[in-house]
Amino acid sequence: FWDEAVALAPAQLAAVCGERRLSYAEADALAGELAVGLQRTAGKASPLVAVCLPNSMEYFLIYWALVKIGGVIVPVNPWLKEDSLDAILATVQPDVLIVQGRGDKEIVTSAGKRPSLPVFSLDKDAVFADFASLFVAGATPIREDLPEDSPSIIMHTSGTTAAPKGAVMRHSDLIFNVMTTINAQGFRRGDIHLLVNPMFHCTALYSSLPAAAHQQCPVIITAETQPDALLDLIQRERVSTFLTVPAILQRLVALPNLARYDLSSLRVIGYAGSFMPVKTVRRLQELFPEVALHNFFGLTETISATHVLHGDASLERPDSIGRTLPFVTARIVREDGSECGPDEVGELLFARENVISGYWGQPGRLDEALVEMDGRQWFRTGDLASKDAEGFAFIKGRKKDMIIVGGENVFAAEVEAALMLLDNVKEVAVKGIVATGVRESLGELIKAYVVAEPGSGLSEVDLRRHCHKVLPSYKIPHVITFMDALPRNPAGKVMKNELV
The missing domain is CATH 3.30.300.30 (ANL, C-terminal domain)
Known part of the structure; x- marks a missing residue:
């Protein structure tokens, strides 16, 4: 996707972050220089790089530098505590770690326990090597042929009780994800995408970045979460798609001064990641009657979004996650494994081919959640769900959250x-x-x-x-x-x- 975008649209805007703007050709040149530095630091052609940063242009360049050379990016949530970070670094064993600076105390403390781990910081910080030193001008990165099932991203789960598990996303999975993303969100050439979802989460790295490159579109990158600032950005950059989490949209609809913004460029608002109150959906429908509202659903363990609700269905069933996307197979089953009927609650399962290949450094761990039914393997999500007679699915919560009164x-x-x-x-x-x-x-x-x-x-x-x-x-x-x-x-x- 990236090489094609650079070849076909070198002058096209690729990314904006703050005052910085890069075309595809400019971003490619910088990503190539960065790739050389990462390879030399790691001592290998396909390095494994852990990134603990907020949304930034640097994150964008790291992502594409690693994609270019078949490396592996390990997004690390900067808000994690030391024990979780210890577990991630111990399991992944990255070749390089990139952080903001010494102010990131938890990851800095965790990295300090691994004196052989090269650490680079964006801040000018005497404690760590300067991130800028990774850019090697005038050199060409080594590019080796890689099998399609080579890992591309190790995305850690965000469970509430256990240590994070590193879900392995392969290059071939990203290709499938781009297809489903464009289908689910109705992305098209000429779009301008607002990238506000954290770049250490699935939506940004699995979907937004590769889909934008495939269609040679720009991404407007921001770490801002305040609604006023986001609306300013949408107005200034003429943003057309806005994928985010419900909490941000709840704050947005509460603003008293929406009318002062020119949001006429906006045509898609998508939300996922947590429960969206129906009253917020209704308010969005009132405020943005010409904008398509998309509720999309997927897991860290699924290689793409699995469901989407859009169009008139979002008006009629605002609490639904929608229907399954093409090439995604799901079923809802009773305790005995038999299929649930319409509106009956059971456990949501996905076909094995819609799920990651495994967890990094934990062979056999994914198998614990697999079950065979009718000669086919299925992934047990632990989510309770139901489906109505027209195929619209509704999440009822985690299986462990069922209360028996x-x-x-x-x-x-x-x-x-x-x-x-x-x-x-x-x-x-x-x-x-x-x-x-x-x-x-x-x-x-x-x-x-x-x-x-x-x-x-x-x-x-x-x-x-x-x-x-x-x-x-x-x-x-x-x-x-x-x-x-x-x-x-x-x-x-x-x-x-x-x-x-």
Whole structure:
């Protein structure tokens, strides 16, 4: 993709970050110089490079430098704690580590335990080698022929209870991902893509960067997450596609001054990564009636997005993740492995060919989640889901989040969605707790942890009155606790194990 874009559209804008703008030819020249430095530092033609950075032009150049030479990029979340970073570096054993600077204390401490690991920093920092020194002018990188199943990205999972696992994305998987991304999002030549999703997450490296290169389009890179700044950027750069997470869109629709921005260039807003409140979808529909809204779904372990909801379906079923994409096979099964009927909740499975080849440095680990059914292997996601008669899927939460109240199954995600319908609820988490005392016979009780909108005056009475309108009696929370914020891991997922 990259070489073709450089050959066919050398003068076309490839990337913008802040005041810096690079054409495909300019970016290719810099990526080539950087590739030489990485090869020489690592002492091999296809180095394995760990990158612990925020979104930046440097990240863009590192990504394409490694793609050019068949290297492997290991995106590292800068918000991870030392123990997780220790586990990643111990398992991956990178040839090079690139960081922002000594201010990144957790990764710096972890790297310090590996004195032989070359560390480069973007900041001018005497402690580490200067990132700029990796650019070797006038030299050509070594390019070897690689099998299609060679690894390209090691993307670590963001589970809430276990050490991260390194999902291996191959070059051939990226080609498949580009096809599904263009299909799912309706990308086309001439688009200008806003890259606000963290570049250490799947969407940016699996989808946005390679799809943009395939269609010879520019990406507008930013580490900004404040809605005003993002809208300024959309207006200034005439952005046409905006893929992000629900939390950013929730803040965006709350702005009182949207009318002052010229957002007429925008034609696609996509969101994924966590639950999107229906009220936010409805507000987006009101504010951007001419913009296509896409809810897309996938896992770190799937080699592409697996579902997408768009068009009129986003108006009719705003809580759905949509239908499966072409060449993606999924099924929803009962405990005994039999297929669930329409609207019946079961575990979501994906066909083996839609899933990564394995976890880096952990042979056999992926096999633990595989099951054979009808002569075919399937990946067990641990997600509970249902599918209606027209094929639209709905995520009901993690299997471990199902609460059994007096023999009745209650899905935490369903209760959370109901509570989020109330305007004064900012965020909420629901989990099961052990029933005691006079209610001991119920087995479990439903406990809701609620963060109210500031200054709303939301009370428990308000919540219970609302729940009685929208939920059957056995799904109404027995216990309600108000919190200032929900505990989250570095990937933004709610840490329900920390809720007491």
